Amino acid sequence: MFVMHPVAKPYAWGSHTRLQTMFSTTPEAGLEGPLAEMWFSGHQQWPSSIDMTTGDRTPLTSLIQGDPGRLVGPRDSARFGPVLPYLLKVISARIPLSLQVHPVAFEARAGFNAENAAGIPSDDPKRSFRDAVEKCEMIVALEPFEAVVGFAPIPSMLRNLRLVDHPVARVMVDALSRRFSMRASGQEDFSEAEAMMPMSAAVWPESSRQVFRAFHAAVTAAPDSGLIDALIDAGGRAMLPHSRLSFAYAVAAARDFPDDPSVLSLLMLNPVSLDEGESVFIPAGTPHAYIHGTGVEIMTNSDNVLRAGMTVKHKDIGNLLHTLNCAPSAPIDPVAKNLVTLMMRDTVVYKPGVEAFMLAYGHVDERHGQWAMPERLIRRYGKLIRQIGVERTIPAEAGPRVLLCTEGRIRCSSPRDERVLRCGEAVFIPACEGAISVSAVGGDSTNNRVAQTDMRSFAGGEGVEGGVEVDGEPSSGSYVVASTQL
Structure with a gap:
């Protein structure tokens, strides 16, 4: 295992306290102003640094490129090349x-390729495409988290927008109206939008063209x-819970971006309110915005x-519209889609169905206390869990993993190594490290068997039990483990 140091991202929308507290043990958190993201990264431009046994630090990218077969593993090297195929972040939106x-x-x-050919530097703030790789992502809430994700059904959009007494909202209602799609003369009012549609729009249903x-x-x-x-005013007249939530998010955005009419597009999207442990998967092409959490x-x-509004950063509306998925769809919950691997002791697994990440x-507790979050998910999905059970298949091979302690203290053990991590500390675990287990840091020297979570199901091989006394206080801790899809 290698100690891994995050890359801090101090954006204007970040928190003044949340990440600074969580990462108080890392010097990178001691930045002035808001701290938005902490990257645990194998990205070529912003790689995390790794502590070596020599006492030096090296970028994770260089470490992997030096021995991809052992660090990434033969399977993932063949699938993705000599890189860490995922990017893990902790994000806090104020x-x-x-x-x-x-x-x-x-x-x-x-x-x-086009921006490279144009000679735009990779770190230019006006660059939209820093990588040649499709980007899809998943967010798992550590505390209540609010977002809008994907287009809602057209009736929901119309229900919201018809309440808003504003000229842009009226244009949007006209665009979404069934009456408009049958009125050929009305096309002239939307000639600019028609000109910006991608070539694929020729085979879209009329509903997608309206959106x-x-x-x-x-x-x-x-x-x-x-x-x-x-x-x-419109939010005060909204009747349905989803509509009230949509207006609450739109008003919050308008307070921070008071002159930006793109805020009205939030009334077209699905409002998402996540409790701890709940998640949403966002495929490429899906419009979204994070509100708070x-x-x-x-x-x-x-x-x-590709940004279209609610930002001081570079906007690229043309390219955004060319990749926009206009089909209304419900938010994708990877917990609900993957209940076979959902519950095992105090662990929840999220598998969104992409090869690059899961x-x-x-949570672990030396006193074997109950973690409330899985119980809430069991209540939510209890009937389906009882139908399918909780049995899991042990995979044959491990991939590269990143383990981050998100609360308290934890012990991470493998057949070769053992580390105690505090909140905000992380390790990179190569594929060659084999199986890992995560346990609580025990405080009773007479009882060397501590509470643990068995990580066999996504680490490969047999787990390791045990632990040693670190100090006189029993502890609990929470953590996340990132891995490639197994």
Whole structure:
């Protein structure tokens, strides 16, 4: 195992206290101003540093490239090359952050090559495509987390937008109206939107074209300072819980971006409110915005972001519209989709169905106290869990893993090594390390068998039991483990 140091990202929307407290043991957290993200990264441009046995530090990228067969493993080296194929972050949003879309695979490759050919430096703030890799991501809440993800059904969009007394909202309602799709003369009002549709729009259903026109109207409208009053008034008249949540998020965004009409597009998206341990998966092409909260985010090893509003950063509306998935769809819950691997002792596994990453969120307690979060998920999915059971298959091979302590203290053990981690500390665990187990740090020297979570199900091989006394206080701790899909 190698001690892994995060890369700090101090963006304006970050927290003034949350990540600073969580990562108080790491010097990187001692930054002035808001701290938004901590990256545990094998990204070529912003790699985490790794402590070597010589006392030196080296970038994780260099470490992996020196021996990918042992560090990434033969299977993942063949699948992804000599890289860590995922990027793990802890993110804390104090205010809403940008309305954005991540490009799909062919758009990522084309955009990356085009910007390279144009000579745009990789660290240029105006660059949209920093990688040639499609970006999809998953967020797991560490505390209540609010977001909007994917387009809601058109009736829900209309229900919200018809309440808003604002000219841009009226244009959006016209675009979404069934009456408009039958009125050929009305097409002239949306000629600019028609011109910006991708070639694939030729085979879209009319409903997707309607959604595109309405979204285009919001993200290309001129600044307007009168929006927030209209949203507050409309939110007060919303009747359904989902509508009230949508307006609460839109009002929050409008308070921080008072002149930005793209806030109206939030009324077209699904509002998502996550409790601890709940998650949502965001495929490439899906419009989304984070509103507030702290969570663990895992994604393909890509920093591609196309922004359309609610930001002081570079916007790339044209490319965003070209990769936008306009089909209304419900948010994807990877916990609900993967209940076979959901519960095992005090661990929840999230498998969104992509090869590059999966995640586990776990808890250990030296006193064997009950972790409340799994019980809540069992109540939510209890009937289906009883139908399928909790038996899991032990895979034959481990991949590269990142283990981060998110609360308290934990012990991480493998056949070769053992580390005690405090909140905010992390280790990189090579594929060659084999199986790992995570246990509580015991305080009773007469009882050397401590509470533990068996990590065999996504580490490969047999787990390791045991532990030694570290100090006189029993402890508990929570953690996340990132891995490639098994």
